[in-house]
Amino acid sequence: MKTLIIFLACFSMCSFSFSQLPGRQQFQSDARLLSTKDNGYATIQTYNEAAKGSQFYPEVWSKGVLQTTDNLKYDSGYLFILDKVHQQLFVQKIGTSKILNIDKNQIKEVIINKDGKDHIFGISDSYLKPKEGNFCEILVDNPNKYSFIKIIITKFIHADNTDFAKMRDGEFRDEFLDNISYYLIKPDFSFDKILLNEKGIKKAFPKNELVSQYLVLNAYASIDENYLINMINSLNLNINK
DSSP states (O other): OOOOOOSSOOOOOOOOOSSOOOOOHHHHHHHHHHTTSSGGGGGGGOOOTTTTSEEEEEEEEEEEEEEEEEEEEEEEEEEEETTEEEEEEEEEEEOOEEEEEEOOGGGEEEEEEETTTEEEEEGGGGSSSSSOOOOEEEEETTTTSEEEEEEEEEEOOOOOOTTTHHHHHEEEEEEEEEEEEEEEEEEESOEEEEOSHHHHHHSSSSOHHHHHHHHHHHSSSSSSHHHHHHHHHHHHHHHOO
């Protein structure tokens, strides 16, 4: 079987337990160990485990499928986790203590299972310019019609001991703050950032009768991520009918 090229060779760590999937705290502990070695992991920063939110997606190692640009697949026997802060994909081979940091230039897509549902990720450079190398969740993929993607960029925010409102509420923790952006990819491969509200939809689809009809028919529904997914899938089905 052809070997997947990786940025970094990895080394064994005896601290892993394979009787269960390691959680966020275990991963951060091992990431700290890695970052002390001269092996390319120096850019991986770790944080206070008590922080609100998470550096990773999902918060624990999860099953999935990695497909490379040369159409190799890695699925059974591997666990996956995304670092939302540094936009890196880590892979662990089950039964070993090795962690691989995958070269994004080799990633075609990665499917990560969270709470029993598969989430498909690609690299945003395939859809957006300028090329920033961020991971994006592919919510609707239709190259000849409309596609819909989500990008999460996470920042680590230190607790502000001068924020008296939070102190009054007993909130003293550091926080991982997710900045979530949605993008509509059009049939001509242009794209728009889209807000999850009626005004944002109308701005992204000016004078589109099919969209206007959908908004009227679903006037009492909450406009959220699933609303947009269903609307765009409906729109793609009815284009050129």
